[in-house]
Amino acid sequence: MKNFLQRGASVAVPAPREIKSGELAVIGVLAGVAGFDAAAGEAVEVHLEGVYSLPKTPAQAWAVGAAIYAVPATGLLTTASAAGNVLVGVAIEAAANPSSTGTVRLIPTARAA
DSSP, X not given: OTTOOOOOSEEEEEOSSSBOXXXXXXXXXXXXXXXXXXOTTSEEEEEOSSEEEEEBOTTOOBOTTOEEEEXXXXXXXXXXXXXXXXXXXXXXXXXXXXXXXXXXXXXXXOOBO
């Protein structure tokens, strides 16, 4: 197929802010985990598939199977589908209230809440 460019498990995008390897990067409705450190505006490879332990809203409990959203302003993950939050994945482990991280399987498509 002449128009195939890549598999798309990871893509290079401009970093939305200074970002560290392993942090969630949200650009519009695209969300992925940074493969390496990058300054704001520099190209960074973000991984769009996989299971990651990521920072969450501490005062929130998660159930297995819960839809997980990113809050672009804070970078924290939440179960709240509030306006502006971006659907990024699904919880694959329960997370207690309080706890600082949750285990998320990224989903291949994202949409704004």
